[in-house]
Amino acid sequence: MQLNKKILYFSAFILTVIYLVWRGLYTLPWDGSVFALVFGILLWISEILSNFTAVILIWSKNSSKEISKPDVSPEQFPDVDVFIATHNEEASLLLKTVNAAVNMAYPDKSKVHIYLADDANRSEVAELANQFSVGYIGLEGNKHAKSGNLNNALKHTQSPLIATFDADMIPYSDFLLETVPYFVDDWVQNADLEKQKPLGLIQTPQSFYNADLFQFNLFSETSLPNEQDFFSREVNVLNTAQDAAIYTGSNTLILRKAIDEAGGFPTGTITEDFELGARINAEGYRNISTTEPLASGLTPTDIPSAIRQRIRWGRGVVQSVHNLRILTNKNLTFRQKLVFLNSYLYWWAFIRRLLYIMAPILFTVFDVKVVDADFWTLLLFWLPSYYFIHLSMQDLSSDIRTQRWGEVQETIFAPYMIMPVFLQEIGIKETRFKVTNKAAVQSKKDILYMLPHLLLLLLTVIGIVKFNYGKYGSEIFYGSVITFWLLTHLFNLTFSVLFFLGRPAYRKSERFLAENPILVSYDSQEYRLMTKNNSEHGLSFFSADPLYFPEEAVLHFTVEKNEYRTRLTGKVVRVYEEHGGWVYGVELEEIPFEEYRQYLLIIYDGFNRSLPQFRDPWVNSFDRLIDNLNRRSGGREDRGSSASKFPIIQVNEQIDVSGMEFLIRRFNYHHFYISSQQDLSKNGAFQVCIDGVPFDLSYVTRNDDEYTFGIENLAVLMKDASFEALLQKWRNKVGGVR
Numbered sequence: 001m002q003l004n005k006k007i008l009y010f011s012a013f014i015l016t017v018i019y020l021v022w023r024g025l026y027t028l029p030w031d032g033s034v035f036a037l038v039f040g041i042l043l044w045i046s047e048i049l050s051n052f053t054a055v056i057l058i059w060s061k062n063s064s065k066e067i068s069k070p071d072v073s074p075e076q077f078p079d080v081d082v083f084i085a086t087h088n089e090e091a092s093l094l095l096k097t098v099n100a101a102v103n104m105a106y107p108d109k110s111k112v113h114i115y116l117a118d119d120a121n122r123s124e125v126a127e128l129a130n131q132f133s134v135g136y137i138g139l140e141g142n143k144h145a146k147s148g149n150l151n152n153a154l155k156h157t158q159s160p161l162i163a164t165f166d167a168d169m170i171p172y173s174d175f176l177l178e179t180v181p182y183f184v185d186d187w188v189q190n191a192d193l194e195k196q197k198p199l200g201l202i203q204t205p206q207s208f209y210n211a212d213l214f215q216f217n218l219f220s221e222t223s224l225p226n227e228q229d230f231f232s233r234e235v236n237v238l239n240t241a242q243d244a245a246i247y248t249g250s251n252t253l254i255l256r257k258a259i260d261e262a263g264g265f266p267t268g269t270i271t272e273d274f275e276l277g278a279r280i281n282a283e284g285y286r287n288i289s290t291t292e293p294l295a296s297g298l299t300p301t302d303i304p305s306a307i308r309q310r311i312r313w314g315r316g317v318v319q320s321v322h323n324l325r326i327l328t329n330k331n332l333t334f335r336q337k338l339v340f341l342n343s344y345l346y347w348w349a350f351i352r353r354l355l356y357i358m359a360p361i362l363f364t365v366f367d368v369k370v371v372d373a374d375f376w377t378l379l380l381f382w383l384p385s386y387y388f389i390h391l392s393m394q395d396l397s398s399d400i401r402t403q404r405w406g407e408v409q410e411t412i413f414a415p416y417m418i419m420p421v422f423l424q425e426i427g428i429k430e431t432r433f434k435v436t437n438k439a440a441v442q443s444k445k446d447i448l449y450m451l452p453h454l455l456l457l458l459l460t461v462i463g464i465v466k467f468n469y470g471k472y473g474s475e476i477f478y479g480s481v482i483t484f485w486l487l488t489h490l491f492n493l494t495f496s497v498l499f500f501l502g503r504p505a506y507r508k509s510e511r512f513l514a515e516n517p518i519l520v521s522y523d524s525q526e527y528r529l530m531t532k533n534n535s536e537h538g539l540s541f542f543s544a545d546p547l548y549f550p551e552e553a554v555l556h557f558t559v560e561k562n563e564y565r566t567r568l569t570g571k572v573v574r575v576y577e578e579h580g581g582w583v584y585g586v587e588l589e590e591i592p593f594e595e596y597r598q599y600l601l602i603i604y605d606g607f608n609r610s611l612p613q614f615r616d617p618w619v620n621s622f623d624r625l626i627d628n629l630n631r632r633s634g635g636r637e638d639r640g641s642s643a644s645k646f647p648i649i650q651v652n653e654q655i656d657v658s659g660m661e662f663l664i665r666r667f668n669y670h671h672f673y674i675s676s677q678q679d680l681s682k683n684g685a686f687q688v689c690i691d692g693v694p695f696d697l698s699y700v701t702r703n704d705d706e707y708t709f710g711i712e713n714l715a716v717l718m719k720d721a722s723f724e725a726l727l728q729k730w731r732n733k734v735g736g737v738r
Contacts, residue, residue: 009058012388016051019385027373040370043359046352049345056342058392060238067288069178070185074107077180079159082114085149089167091124098132099597100170100604105177113159119149147265147272166250169297170604178294179253200258200285204251205232207293209608210510213306217499219631223616227409230401236289242335245289247277258285268323270430271316278324278340282331293607303446307416314347314417315424350417353410357456360485364463375478399614404621411492412499415452442502450500457493460486498628509536513609519558522549534603538588544581546647548669559602566598576643651730657688674707693726
């Protein structure tokens with residue numbers, strides 16, 4: 001670590017300790033009400049825990065180590081069992097995962113054994129397994145949810161390595177090639193040198209191919225990574241330095257022996273993954289995590305499902321930490337205990353966040369003082385600590401998430417996490433395992449989840465006005481600390497309200513940016529082009545030249561990506577101009593099954609480049625807020641708002657016809673758009689000749705000074721070489737392309 005960083009972190013630590021000691025000794029409201037005293041103590045404890053977790057993050061960041069995939073020979077790759085766990089997911093969702101799993105690359109594919117582990121024992125899932133020639137392990141009367149399902153699968157299989165995938169998690173083709181070598185190399189090293197603990201599991205990031213609710217509802221799907229990326233690709237990777245990467249349930253390769261020695265998948269918790277990973281550590285194994293996504297799934301797209309998912313995770317981690325007796329567990333190292341303790345404390349961050357929000361509101365709105373200190377003393381102890389901690393966290397800020405955005409996310413979930421986490425802590429458990437519904441869609445009723453945040457927002461505004469009204473000069477200065485926190489929470493709560501307001505969703509399926517070769521065929525003509533994006537129901541391709549396809553014409557496509565190749569049919573539904581060419585949006589027709597399987601691989605084999613993996617450093621939180629307000633007020637148009645079914649070519653050419661002068665503004669194969677000082681609607685129909693190419697035109701309509709004329713001889717024109725030359729002239733004309 002550089003000397004200046006050591007000085008920064010040491011200063012932050014010392015100043016924070018001084019501040020927290022002062023807070024505990026001199027600022028608690030002992031002379032106030034019982035409520036004020038209890039709240040004040042809880043607020044102080046919250047500050048201690050917040051700073052403690054910051055210290056753990058700084059420590060983790062500075063003790064991190066990089067890992068790289070070992071080189072091993074193809075014959076060393078062992079047998080692998082692949083478990084795809086399913087409960088009540090639709091067969092159409094499972095099909096994508098199974099289709100990808102059977103296409104995973106491996107030196108000897110006969111060593112890869114794929115199983116659908118179905119604890120609902122459904123005939124349609126068994127039929128799907130049969131369709132793909134993979135194993136099916138059904139189960140009836142399962143009392144232990146996902147753990148029971150996976151333990152049952154363990155009984156029917158025997159490979160030394162086990163890959164686990166959730167039903168919606170689609171593995172990339174190189175998943176096994178990127179993960180298995182770590183185990184092979186580990187076996188060789190331990191056999192030869194016995195130099196380290198054996199490897200128990202390797203966790204790859206929880207990646208998603210659709211925008212999460214934070215990205216989508218807050219218009220950040222092009223500038224911010226998925227909310228879970230901070231843990232998967234940042235925190236959990238740092239845990240590798242302590243050999244304690246947390247198992248997150250999917251996209252994971254695990255040593256069967258480690259599972260067996262840990263007692264199988266735990267049944268006394270609703271987060272069997274977290275607890276199993278810790279139990280594997282307790283048995284003397286290492287857990288590591290990688291940074292690059294090797295599978296992608298569906299993140300919840302409705303607010304109730306997202307909240308239920310977080311409640312289950314929070315309850316489960318608290319439950320598992322108690323089950324494991326983390327602090328007194330002699331089989332875990334001190335460093336590993338800190339990792340799991342940090343995971344536990346994270347779920348109390350939501351309670352801390354609400355305490356932080358309420359503290360200045362209680363003082364400014366309800367005259368309840370929970371911190372008893374005068375301005376100058378508070379400034380003397382608080383400001384240096386806050387400043388140096390802020391600098392330290394800024395220094396640690398990753399390319400994935402900022403501290404401010406983390407506060408926004410905590411604020412959004414806070415009102416719904418407090419009671420479940422507290423109830424779990426005092427022993428009131430969740431009665432049953434609740435699977436996250438990935439097929440749910442947003443409802444107008446979801447806006448009701450905004451009510452706690454709206455109330456807090458109103459109270460914050462009242463607090464700001466009441467506290468500062470009538471004050472001038474030094475009075476405002478003395479109250480600046482209170483006002484600072486009120487404004488900070490106002491910012492976070494405004495984002496929360498915007499989050500719950502939601503945003504209309506129009507797409508039937510997720511769109512993937514993709515530049516793949518595509519052969520477009522129509523009426524004996526073929527065009528070799530590149531796709532712009534694709535989805536299960538459509539695709540778009542780019543052409544530097546304006547291509548004409550009749551309305552409702554069925555086009556044929558051949559799309560390729562690596563070794564995948566599929567044939568599709570569809571119709572052009574929109575065309576828009578972009579970067580000196582035209583983008584054609586296509587709605588696909590029904591796809592034959594074998595072609596559909598290939599198309600799924602083209603779509604899902606690889607990270608969805610439509611979504612960012614890193615945050616845009618040039619866009620700060622204030623910019624995001626302004627952008628949100630602007631978009632919601634209708635101040636920003638969608639890029640494709642001027643799209644039509646045909647390419648629109650800008651002409652801007654002055655024409656003289658029989659003494660009439662007019663300007664041809666643009667042309668879209670079916671119509672000319674003309675402006676003139678004369679009333680052209682009286683003509684009805686006439687012929688115009690441009691560069692030797694004759695056009696028979698018929699008046700259609702008028703809009704202000706612009707006239708629309710239809711082209712009557714289009715079919716003849718399309719076969720005229722001089723017409724093609726005229727099109728090229730218009731396209732290359734200076735100022736002709738928007």
